[in-house]
Each structure stands twice: as structure tokens, then as C-alpha cells.
Amino acid sequence: MSDSMNQQESAALRQEVQVHYRSDYEPFPYDIQSVYLNFKLNPEATVVESVLEVQRRAGFAPDERLCLDGVNLELLSVAIDEQPLDESQYQLLEEGLEILKVPDSFKLSIQVKISPETNTSLEGLYLSNGKYCTQCEAEGFRKITFYPDRPDVMSKFIVRIEADAEEFPHMLSNGNRIEYGELEEGKQFALWEDPFKKPSYLFALCAGDYDLLTDNFQTMTGREVRLEVYVDKGKLDQCHHAMESLKKAMKWDEDVFGLEYDLDIYMIVAVGDFNMGAMENKGLNIFNTKYVLASQDTATDTDFIDVEGVIGHEYFHNWTGNRVTCRDWFQLSLKEGLTVFRDQEFTADQTDHGVKRIEDVKVIRSHQFAEDAGPMAHPIRPDSYIEMNNFYTVTVYNKGAEVIRMYQTLLGRDGFKRGLDVYFERHDGQAVTCEDFVRAMEDANHYDLQQFRRWYSQAGTPEVQIRSFYDEQKRRLRLGFKQSCPDTPGQKDKEPFHIPVKVGLLNDSGQDIELKPITVGDNDAQVEGDIIHLKSTEQSVTFDDVPPNAIPSLLRGFSAPVKLDYNYSQGDLIYLFAHDSDSFNRWQAGQELFSQVIFELCDKLEAGQELFFSDAVIQAVKNILDNTTLDGQFQSLALTIPSINALMEEVDSIDIDYLIEARNYLKHTLAQELELDWLLHYQTNHHVGDFEQDKEAISRRAIAGTCLSYLMALEKDDVYQLALKQLGSANNMTDASTALQLIVHSNYENKLAVAEDFYQKWQNEELVVNKWLVVMATDPADETIDRIESLLDHPSFELKNPNKVRSLISAFTSANPSQFHRADGRGYQYLARQIKALYAVNPQTAARLTGAFNRWRKFDEKRQMMMREQLEEILQMPELSKDVFEIASKALK
Template sequence: MADSRTSTITPPETKYLKDYRAPDFQIEQVTLVFDLREGVTHVRATSQVRREGAADAVLRLDGHDMTLMSVAVDGVRLTADQYQLEDHHLTLPHVPDQFELTIENEFDPAQNTALEGLYVSKGMYCTQCEAEGFRRITYFLDQPDVMATYRVRIEADKTAYPVLLSNGNNIEQGDLADGRHYVVWDDPFPKPSYLFALVAGDLAVLEDHFTTRSGAPVTLRIFVAPEDLDKCPHAMDSLKKAMVWDEQVYGLEYDLDIFNIVAVSHFNMGAMENKSLNIFNTKCVLAKPETATDGDFAAVEAVVAHEYFHNWTGNRVTCRDWFQLSLKEGLTVFRDQEFSADMGSRAVKRIEDVRILRQHQFAEDSGPMAHPIRPDSYMEINNFYTVTVYEKGAEVIRMIHTLLGPEKYRQGIDLYFDRHDGQAVTCDDFVAAMEDASGVDLRQFRLWYSQAGTPEVTVSQSYDAAAESLTLTFRQMTPDTPGQTDKKPLHIPMAVGLIGPDGADIPLQLDGENAPDDVATTRLLSLTGSEQSFTFVGVKEPVVPSLLRGFSAPVKLKSDLTAADRLFLLAHDSDSFNRWEAGQEIAAGLIMELVDDIAAGRPLHLDDGFSSAMGKVIGDLDLDRAFKAEVLSLPSEATLGQYRSPVDVDAIHQARKFVRHALAATHETALQSIYNACQTTGFYAFTPQAVADRRLKNVCLSYLMTQETPAVFTQSMAQFSNADNMTDEIAALSCMVNSAFSETRDAVESFYAKWRDDDLVLDKWFSVQAAVSKPETQDLMRRLIQHPDFDWNMPNRVRSVVGPFCGQNLTCFHDKSGRGYAFLGDVIEKLDPINPQIASRLVQPLGRWKYYDADRQKLMKATLERILALPNLSENTYEIVSKSLK
């Protein structure tokens, strides 16, 4: 299907939050009839329309890539001179104040490679309407503050499409002539058009049941391709866990008789929360031990929960406009993070979330696409489904939870639903409910919604032995970002503790306060000024501050802690996150010192203190294995690249590789011992302990493989060949492909032969190869996109190749020759006409060109300019590239 495209001469229109105005018309009820036939789909949409604006306002409907057949008002068909048809709009200049509008149109979903609106995936009809996909189905007021009830009739061939699904309840079905049949669905809850969904296909179903705490029965169904039915039980279990959790933690019950999930192989996103009919990327719903890793199992659990939680935080209360996207996404990500923390290890979950935030969101905050969690403007809304809106948005909700406390936070959530159930509202409405329920003043805190960039907080300490006091002085600043300068101080919650020489936390009392009734050892400080000091009294001897416990705010923290202080925190901090953080800071500092040594031509040497500290972690038999695996995992190259500019890609890679090799050489016996101790026996189990065992075992294997000895390669090959689960199989393969052993090629080929018929596992095969940090990977990338199993129309397949190469394999992507940049330019040129959403997301690594040396800057900028000059470049990619070049 053709796409909304623009030339590079005339930029697409920019939409601004300040220009928002309520729609002049509302649509109260919609009746849709779909006639699905080979080569063409006919849609009849009948809407009950009511004027709410000025008497002379015209009705302007959105529409893309369809053939208009007829328009009727109150049953009277309009002539061509009674409406105006443009590329993207249908305008009716003269309509009554209340009327029935009937529109008929046609299009071919099979030609829709953009995967927005109604399209075909492996012979199955499915939809993706968020953010603006419904306008590709029929002409409509396609914006989230237009909420209507929907009744949908679907007609199709019964043999080819025995399953016909839409939102709500199935109220009627029957047979038609010529082997066709129909089903009618009715959704009693008003919803915006972006939550509309339709699926038609030959699907198998896993069915289960759930009874809400008030006694209402709910039928649960997961629809998949028949060959995938055995991969659904984990998703079903995850759904039921999420339903119980939402009742227990938020008091929220499901509100319909049925909840359906459908797994789709061609999908731009992870999943979509359409009311009662969630549509999922297969990657986020299918899992069994032989084909899915522990990470896949965890992702399925989290995404299933996320989309279910949207039933209230997104569906029952939705966003007024797309600038408010974080209203539903930030809140729901926070909810799914807390759910996952309760299902597994809270400490490890927090570490995982912060790692993602730092590696991806902090980078976004410092790049050309930096924006607040509530953006001020956009050209293409699909470009703002970002880590800032989602992950930083979740951190903002977490800070509200921290400032209010669990009880008042829950009161605020309850008030939010009481006030706004069934409405389309704003981020300000959410914060107002929190303020009103708790009595906490959040006026300054609101700046987190409108101010872009990552705040930088500097902390210094001063101990007064005579006064037995410790003063912590905080300074905050937020760097300039595109379109925003002269940032104001934010309200930053800073959780701190003080650790005495014996390694124990001491009770905290601020100067001027009465002695607290309890002996709290973590204190929440509110930073509201550019510079602010807090003095703790009763500090009888020097202590080590534990700052930003639990990562209580999404900031970059700098302090005057010494290397010895951080080693002390690594050994003793009671806050698991800060204990891990101390190790990461030590490792990052050490690696960056080695980067300097490489630049100066000095020989490399592993710091004895760091090696000893890591040895203690390795040898600590009482330390939780999941946490131990996190401590042993060094900061990624992408994270290290944020420490200074220009980024020395090659030196960072060499220094980090040296540290891993040196640690492995020093502690080889202990690492091997842990590897042996973590071997699991019996059937696979997705339990916290079993996951921790596999994680730690494979971290140890990755260290041991840095030695490249025949013995450890044989060990890796044995794990690869004998594994009964994908976690161990792909981990071993990942270790081997980075080695110099020729037998690795046999392993790569045997993996392909074994899994070539499983799309999701084959994606892993592509990804493992794209992440190999060797010069020959440059040529391999060209071969991978020419491989018979590579498909430009499958977002998962494209991401599996381009994502690891450009986002993880930094030495290859940033090769001085510029071949990596040229490769990405070629990919975007090919992909943009097919799927602009995916193209605009994959092009973004080029946007950080200013952070590299002059030669790389020139090559990256030239690639961006080449892309910008492409004829008919999509609005999606145009926005990213044009902003990157500023």
C-alpha cells in the first residue's frame, strides 16, 4: 500500500501541544461492516455524529490510502460537489448539528506493508490502529478524545477465516451464502478509534477461565497459528497472575465477560491493548523452553501484564491527545515493572530497568531527539513511542510513588479513576488527583513532564567530628536540549543512607529535627533548589554515604566518593541497587582509565583492588546468584560511550575486553567452580532460582571463553549440543561465535538447520551473527540481508539483523571506513518505502554523530544527508533525519 510521504523540500506539518483544541464534533456510536474478500475489503461505517463546536464548523475526517465509494448523511447520498476529498482528508462543509453519517470505502489489506490499519500477516487479517491507523480503515475523526461505542460485523470465507474477532462481546453469528459466515461484536465501553481491533484467520485457541474477586466469570482465550499452540501456556499463566495482582495491588477488576489475545508475526510494536482484544507480536506471547530464553519468558510475562493493565490505565481512562501519551504508557510501564518485581527478584528487576534507562534513554536525552515525557511538538506521532515517554515516564510515576508513599499513592490512583473513568484526560489531570488525594504539593514536580534532558546532580560531603555531624551539599543542573535552554531546578527525591565503619547503616536524624521515633536508616530528601545542603547529626565517626538508593530519581549522579568508598559500598551497602552501582562505577572508572592508557600507548594492567573485590564477589557463597550475575556484568560499551566525548569506540572495546580477559585469567578456577555448581538438572523451570542459576552459569562461561582455550571451547560446544533449553543453547553459541575456533561455523550451520522453520528462533540466529565484533562482520551483514530467510516485510526479522549490529556491535558499526554507516543507509533506503515506522526507529544511531571524532562525524553526517535526499522520504524518517542534522 502506498504511504503518506513527503519530499525533502516541503517538510511535513509540525503539530504543537499549545495548539490543541477540543474537536468540533463528537461521534457517539459507530457501526462497522467489513466484507473481507481476496484483493479487496469493503467497509461500511455508520456513525452517530453530534456537533459540539461552532455552528459554522466543518466536519473534517482523516483518511489514508483507500478508495471512497459513497458518503451519506441521514440516509441521503451526497453528490461529489457536497464534499471535498483530499489525499488525507474528507471534508463535509455543511452538516446538521446531529446526524447519521454513512461512509463506504474499499482497499486491499494485502498491499499494506506499513502494518498500520488493517493488513494481512501470513494469511491472517489483523489491525494496528494506535496511533493513527484507524484512518487507513475508514474516514473518521481519528483522535483519542473522540470516544464512541462500537458494533462490528465481519463477513468472510468460513473455511479460510473460521475465526472472526473484534472488541467486546460476541452477540451474533451465522452462515451466509457461498461458504461465507459472519460474526457481530459489540463493545459497550466508549473508546477512541485507536483501540479498535479486528482479526480474521484460521487460528487455534488456548482457552482458560478466571473468576474476579467479586465473583464475575471471565473467559480467557489466546489465538495463535495451530503450530504455535504449545507455546501459549506461559502467556496464559502470566495473564492470570496479572489479573490477580491488579486486584490485590490496585483494586482493579476486569470488566467484560471475555478477554482475547491474538499472536501476529508481522507487527511493528510489542503488543497493543485494544479493548478486550489484545494483539501481540508473536515474540511477546509465544514461549516454551526449547525455543525461548529466560529473557523471553520474562518479557512475555511483563508484556502480557502491561497490556492487561492498560485496560484501566489507557482504556477506561485514556489520553486526551497524543502529547499526553506518557499518561497511559509511563503509568502502565511502572505498573508492569512493579508486577515483575513482585514475581521475581525486586533488586535484579530494578537493576535491569535502570540499565535500560541509562543505555537508551539517557542517550536519547543527550541527542537530537531529546524531548520531555510530554512533548511540545511532533511531526509524526509514531516517532514518539520512545524510551523517554515509556521508561522515563515510568520513573516519573515511581518518583510520585516515592514522594507520596504507597498509601497516599493508592488514594491518588483511586481518585484518578473516580474522577475520570470513561474520559480522555491529560497528565495534569493525573498529577492533580495525586495532589488532591495526598495533600502533597507537586507544582514544582510538574516540570518533569515539560522539561527535557537528564538532570546532573553533584554531591559533596563535609564531616565535622567536633559537632558529630555530616553535611551533604547537592547541586543540580539540567543541560540544554534542542529547543530548551535555561532549565529550572526540578523536585528530585533523593534517598540516602549512611554506613558506619562496621558496615552497618546508622540511624538518620536531620539537624533541627526531634529524635525520630523509629530508627530509619534510609532518608528521603527533597532537592528543590539549584544548591541545597542537609546536615545529619549524631554521626559519631566518619561514615560513607549511600546516595540515590534504589535509584530514587532518573539523574546522573557525581560525588566525591573515593575508589575506597565505592569498594566499601560494594562490600557492605544494605541497598542492593547501590551495592551493584558501586561495582559498576568502579568498573567504568577503571575501563576509562585503560582507554587513556591505550591512547597514550601505555601497557594495560588490571587494578589489583578491583580484581580482589570481584574475586570476593565470585567467591561469596551466600550472595544471591541473580545479584552476583549482575555484579559480574561490566557496563556495556554503549553505556561507557556516554562517559566522554568524542567516543573512542575502539579503545573502549579493547579496554573492556582486556578487563574481562584479565578477570577470567585471575579467577578462572573460581569461575569454573561456579559454572559447575550452577548446572541445573531435571525439567526446565521458569523460577527465580532456576533463572538465576542459568544466568550466573552463562556469565561465567562468557568470561571463561575469553581465554579461548580448546578446553573451554569444548565445554561451550558441549553445552550448545546438549542443552535442553534455548537459554543455554543460544548463550553457548553467542560465546563461540566471538572466538577464533573454526568449528564455530559448524555450530552456526547446525543451529540454522535445526531451527530454520521457527521464525522467532531464526531471529536469534540472525542476531547472534550480527553482534560479532570481528572485521568480517562487515561483509557478513550484506550476506545476511540477502539470505533467503531474510524478509523486509517482517519487522522482527529486520530488527534482528540491524538492531544488534547498530546498537550493540559498536566497533563494527562505527568502523573507521564508514562501511557500517553505509550499510545502515542502504537498509533505510530499502526499508523506508516498505515500513516507515521501522525505518525511522532504526536510523536513530546515526543521530549521535556529534559525539564521535571528526572523521566519523563526517561519514555519519554524509549518510544522514544521503537519506534526507531520497525521493519520497516518509514523514517518519524525515523527522528523525532532519532533526539529527541540526
């Protein structure tokens, strides 16, 4: 196909693309009072019969047409009140069905045929490893049958499934199974009823031959709930942790929020081909296998924690997303931000609050801040979209969770709980908006949140500049605050946010001093306890009775998702790193210290000067390493140098080569200067006895892994042998995968043989193989680009499987900066080729890959040109999906 033809098709797509605006919302004219679905499963030709009880809503004109969504459906028949319609009575559209005239109340019957076997988008009904599976959020139900596929249309569903009894002994859907029977020709049927109204995006169906783990949970009112976890044959031993996590989540939600499960059964099905992490369908959660399967041999400590967190997340959706859902997709953060916050609190209660907070903020800093500063910047409640799948973002989820956390900061835990109680009491069984949530919080606490609402409507990361002024005679410390927010696409001149800034003051003994705010002017910010409420562009706070040399500890616990600008000296940071009682700010001081050193080294590289940094930095690192009172997980986080991605977000433009070289120099120097210390603490914490999964054992593995990482930076034979010994003797995947990565990412001459041995050992464990792919893709060596090219044809890789794509291609683009941003542009070319190969197969996955180009303007002119060229080529691809088009076109604006 010629370039001119491609350009014509791309231009045509631009004209056809429909932009959806929040301001255009209108209620659906009809109530769907009940839905009956009958599935006759067949790989190539599944027949779906739907029977809808429809009632026109009051206030809508009698001649209102009935418009239903539908994509890739073969219409077999359509009837109203059992009277078939001819083609003059309806119109088939490209993405729907329009029935031209309908009565006020009627029964609509539709039969369609679909092909699960050829559905590679993994939306709607598809086949995964010979098993049927659905994914309907956000707009996948329209690939199953014609229906008003929008979250504000809620109905009760009855589902009948018919399939071969031997091949598909388990046939599952939402709610409770009310009937089962055998049919002729070796078939069977199952009938499921969900007593709760739900939107179509929460519909689920699974059918296959699984291994099944069962258990029971007694609710706080004494009801028995049957728990079922379905996994692929042979994986039963890897799902016990998921079951225990589910029971913990159910108990936690009762204890903390008073929320009880409402059905007689709760099912989880693990699926190998899945676009998302998991899906909260009512009573039948469908999970990516990554977030169900876990054993000591195959899962790392992080995997165990992630499984527990995602199990909790989907369970918590039963109330925050299912019982109360969102009116439209612009309100997505209403359920996702709230539920992410709840799963973060759950995980913190199971593990360590300080460590969990740091891990969550790392995601915000390295990913969400980048999104806020890029072409896809949007508020947590977007104003428009082209393809809804592109707005399942870290802004909606993670920044949304930070906004929810600020409610708890402003209102207190009891006030936040009161607000949730009002929210559920008012809106149970409804599809509502973010505004409804805010009103519930306001009314329950008699608290004005008018200005706080700006967090929902304004995009971008607010920046808070703080300057301190000390009056020695009066012993007063004044903190001056200025807040601003950069322009983002479509939004300029932002109004001030309501920003809660949690503060502390440390004296010269490293102790917190009592805060004594006083009023000295009209521009003073309100102070409640240790929270300063910033509401204007410029404000100040004065503290009385402050000793000399007191150091402010600012934004404790990351009390708001903002960038902080305070002129800490290197000595201040070292002091906070050693003494801050707030574990987050203690970690943050170390990260800022490392960043200062790295950027100073970058300046030296640019000036052609000798590289060095202060011995005080080395001593500060040693002090953390030697502090046995600290948790090992915290030590590991505190001693880990910021990633290149996190460093990139601290500056407007970068020289990626200098940045990588400076970071490597810092790590190598710390490794060299503290070699014996790293070795001592590695030997002290590396455990070779029986495997344990308790907090102490996890902490030991964490700090031991960090110590070995520093030692490997020395590229010494005896350290190679240490890593090889750990790999060979490891009785858990944490130790094994840590050693494998360090070996493969080193200059060890036989590293590829080590990698091949690992693959041969674990080739039948898909999730372990995916870890191997990540290790191979993130090796910073120059030959990696050739290696990952060859891995596209390796038995371990399958382009149609999102987990494989994330493990090989996404890992390369997001975690291998030296090779993705190669000066010759091969990294960019590699990514563009994969997008071109994938966009017609799985548009969602291809769009997420395209996002790796979003920050192209931060780089040098040559790299900008090369990335822009790839984006322009992507936009010229024939029949480009809306998903990819939206990302690529916005990146170039």
C-alpha cells in the same frame, strides 16, 4: 533520478511537513455517539462500511465543517441520513475527507475500499501470514475508513465482519460477540459489540484460522471471564505460559490496585508481523508473537519474564489507557509511563525486586539518557511532533515510568493508591491530560506538586553534584547538592526539579547507621526519613552523630532519573560493592568501579602506557563471585561489565577504539586472574538434569552463563569444548543460546559450522531463528559485515517483517559497536542502504533504524563526517516518509 531532483523533492517535503503543537489543541466539534462498522474482507479489495451517529457539540458554530482523517482510501460513497452526497458537497483531501455542510444531528454513512494485501506499513488493516490484523495506534484507523482519528473522540462500536468460513473460521473484534451466522457461498459473519466508549486507536479486528487455548478467570466480585489465546497452527504448546501470566496479572491488579476486569471475554492474538510489542485494544489484545510464545526449548529465561511482563502491561492498560485514555498524543506518557510502572511492579513481585530494578535502570542509563542528550530530546509530555510514531520512545515510556515511581516515593504506596483511586473515580470513561493525573495525586494527598510538574515540561537528564564535608569534632557529615540540567533542543535555562534522593550511611562495619538530619542553615533541604527533597539549585543536608569514615550510599533504588556526580574513591566503591544493603546501589558501585577502571585504561592507551589496574578490583570481583548468600541473577548483573553503550553515555566524546580495547582488556584480565574461580562456579551452577523454571534454577543459569562468558574471553581450546558441550547437551534455550553466542563471538575456528548446525535444527521456529540472526549480527569479528550483507538474502530474513529487521539490522547497530563504528565506514553505509530499502515499505521501522545515527557528534572527526554524510544522503531520498525525515533532519540540526 538526478541529485538535483532529489534535493528539490527533499526541499519540498521540508515545506510540506506539518508540525503539530500541544498548544494548538482544540476539541473536536462533534460527538460520535455510536459507530457501526461492516467489513467484507478481501485481500485486494476489502469494503468497509461505516455508519456514524453524529451530534454537534454545544458552543460550536452551525456552519462548522466536518473534517475526517483518511489515508490510502478509495471512497465509494458518502451519505447523510441515507441521502447520497455529490462531489459538490464534500472535498477529498490528501489525508482526509471534508464534508462542507452538515446538520446538528445526523447519521453519516461512508463506504470505502482498501487493500490489506498491499499494506506493508503494518498500520490499519493488513495481512500477516494469510490472516487479517489491525494496528491503529497511533493513527492507523484512518487507513481503514474516514473518521476523526484522535484519542479524545470516544464512541461505542458495533462491528460486523464477513469472510470465507473455511479460510477465516475465527473473526474477532472488541468487546463481546453478540451474533454469528452462515451466509451464502461459504461465507459467515460475526457481530461484536463493545459496551465501553473508546477512541479509534483502540479498535481491533483479527480474522484467520488459529489454534486456540481457553481458560477462565473468576473476578473478585465472582464474575466468570473467558480467556482466549489465539496462535498460529502448531504453536499451541508454546502459549500456556502466556495464559498463566494473564491470570496472574488479573489477580495482581485486583489485589494491589483493586481493579477488576469489566468484559465477559479477554482475547489475545499472536501475530508474526507487528511494528510494536503488543497493543491493548479493548478486550482484544494483539501481540507480537515474541511476547506470547514461550517453551523451554524455544524461549530463554529472559523471554519467559518478558512475556509475563508484556502480558501484564497490556492487561493493565484496561484501566490505565482504555477506561481512562489520553486527550491527545502529547499526553501519551499519561497511559504508557503509568502502565510501564505498573508492569515493572508486577514483574518485581513475581521475580526479585532488586534484580528487576537493576534491569529497568539499565534501559534508562543506556538508552533513555542517550535520547535525552541527543537531537530527539523531549520531555515525557512533548510540545511538538511531526510524526507521532516517532514519539513512542524510551523517554515517554521508561522515563515516564520513573516519574510515576517518584510519585510513589513522595506520597508512599498508600498515598499513591489513594491518588489512583481519585483519578479513576473522576475520569472513568474520559480522555484526559497529564495535568488531570497530577491534580488527582495532589487532591488525594493534600500535597503540593507544582514544582514536580517540571518533569513533564522539561527535557534532558538532570545532573546532581554531591560533595561531602565531615566535621570530626562535631561528628557531623554535611552533603552539599547542586542540580542542573543541560540545554536540549528548544529548551535552555531549565528551572530546578523536585528530585527525591534516597540516601543511607554505612559505617566501617558495613552496616547502615541511623540518619539524624539537623537544621543548620536557611539553605537546608527537607528530609523525610531517608529521602532528601532537592528543590533548589544549591542545597545541603547535615547529619549528626556520624562516625568517622562513614560512606554515603546515594540515590538508593535509583530514586530519581538523574545523573549523579560524587567523588567516590576506588576504595569507597569497593566497600559499597561488598556491603551496601541497597541491592541497586551495590550493583551501581560495581558498575562505577568497572567504569573507572575502563576510562583509566583508555587514558593509558592514549598515552601509550602499559595497561594494568589494581589487584583490589580483582579481589572485589572474586568476593562477589564467592558470596553464596547472593542471588545468582544479582551476581550475574553485578559481575557483568558495563556495555559500550552505557559507557558512551558517561563522557561527552569518545575514542570508540580505545573504549572497546580497554573494556576487552578488563574482561580478559579478570578472566585470566580468576580462571579457576570462574570454572568452579560454572561447574557448581551449570545444571544438566531435568529442566526447571523456578527462581533458583533461573539464578543458577544466570551465574553459570556469566562464568562461561568470562572463561570464553581466554580463547582456550578446553573452554571452547566446555561451551560446545553445553550447546550440545542443553535442554533449554537459555543454555543453548548462551553457548551459541559465546562460540560464534569467539575465535573458535569452526564457529560458522556450529552456527549453521543450530540454524538447521531450529529453522522452523521463527523466534529461535531470530535469536540466531541476533547472534550472527553481533559477532565482533571483522568479517561480520560481509556475513550480514549475505544474510539479507537468506531464507531466515524478510525485510518487511519488523522482527527480522530488529534481529539482524537493529542488533548490528545497537549491540556490535566495533563493527557498526568501523573505521572504514562500512557499518554506516550498510545501515543507510537498509533505511533506503525500507522507508517506503515500513516508515516506522525505517525511522527507528535512522535513530542509530543520532549520537554521531560524540565520535571522532572522521566518523562524524561519515555518519553525517549518510544522514544527508537519507534526506535526499525521493518521497521520503515523514517518519524518517523527522529523525534525520533533527539529527543534523
